[in-house]
Amino acid sequence: DIQLTQSPSFLSASVGDSLTITCRASQGIGSYLAWYQQKPGKAPKLLIYAASTLQSGVPSRFAGSGSGTEFTLTINSLQPEDFATYYCQQLNSYPITFGQGTRLEIK
Amino acid sequence: QMVESGGGLVQPGGSLRLSCAASGFTFSDHYMVWVRQAPGKGLQWVGRIRDGPNDYTTEYAASVKGRFSISRDDSKNSVHLQMNSLKIEDTAVYYCARLYYHSGGFYADYWGQGALVTVSS
Numbered sequence: 001d002i003q004l005t006q007s008p009s010f011l012s013a014s015v016g017d018s019l020t021i022t023c024r025a026s027q028g029i030g031s032y033l034a035w036y037q038q039k040p041g042k043a044p045k046l047l048i049y050a051a052s053t054l055q056s057g058v059p060s061r062f063a064g065s066g067s068g069t070e071f072t073l074t075i076n077s078l079q080p081e082d083f084a085t086y087y088c089q090q091l092n093s094y095p096i097t098f099g100q101g102t103r104l105e106i107k
Numbered sequence: 108q109m110v111e112s113g114g115g116l117v118q119p120g121g122s123l124r125l126s127c128a129a130s131g132f133t134f135s136d137h138y139m140v141w142v143r144q145a146p147g148k149g150l151q152w153v154g155r156i157r158d159g160p161n162d163y164t165t166e167y168a169a170s171v172k173g174r175f176s177i178s179r180d181d182s183k184n185s186v187h188l189q190m191n192s193l194k195i196e197d198t199a200v201y202y203c204a205r206l207y208y209h210s211g212g213f214y215a216d217y218w219g220q221g222a223l224v225t226v227s228s
Contacts, residue, residue, distance in 0.1 A: 032211070032212045034212075043202055043219065043220055043221055044142075044150065044215070046215060046216045049212065050210055050214075053209070087149065091213060091214065094166050095152060095168050096152040096155075098149055098152065101149045
């Protein structure tokens, strides 16, 4: 199985900050990677697919990059609604796997 | 929009069937997926079902293979998750989601609100 390791697992930041979350795959997955945002008690929301394509309706302050084994999600100028948990997901091969999540909290 | 139903409390070894009713898009054109989340834990892919042109074939996570099965009824815009031989570790919120195809990958772009399944004696 392909393991995805997100770093950091926990992040504290302030409104207006910019930050980067990293997702490393245990083997190459091309660009078959998605990023999701999840708020407490809610379903995940697709932010980025194919490693760098912004899902329709998602603010442009979110950006994804990378290929192969290393990927990043960057959030510029954090807004209050961005405080949530973020997951990466690989779709290169079965079983489909998720990273363990990065919890973003307000400092 | 996707709306799950059928969750509840079941004893270990028991069975439960979740349903997911879809609306607002051409259901038969899309693969569908089930993802679960144990209390306080991360997301876990459960399995997916392809569309009719791809023979409605399915894949499952190893942890549920042989116990869970996914089916769909395109005439009713619904997908189902039959869960048998349930274990305590199957306790989770179960989400259904639509899969969107892009350049060889299938991405879950619309999700239901989730159905809680609790396995306990």
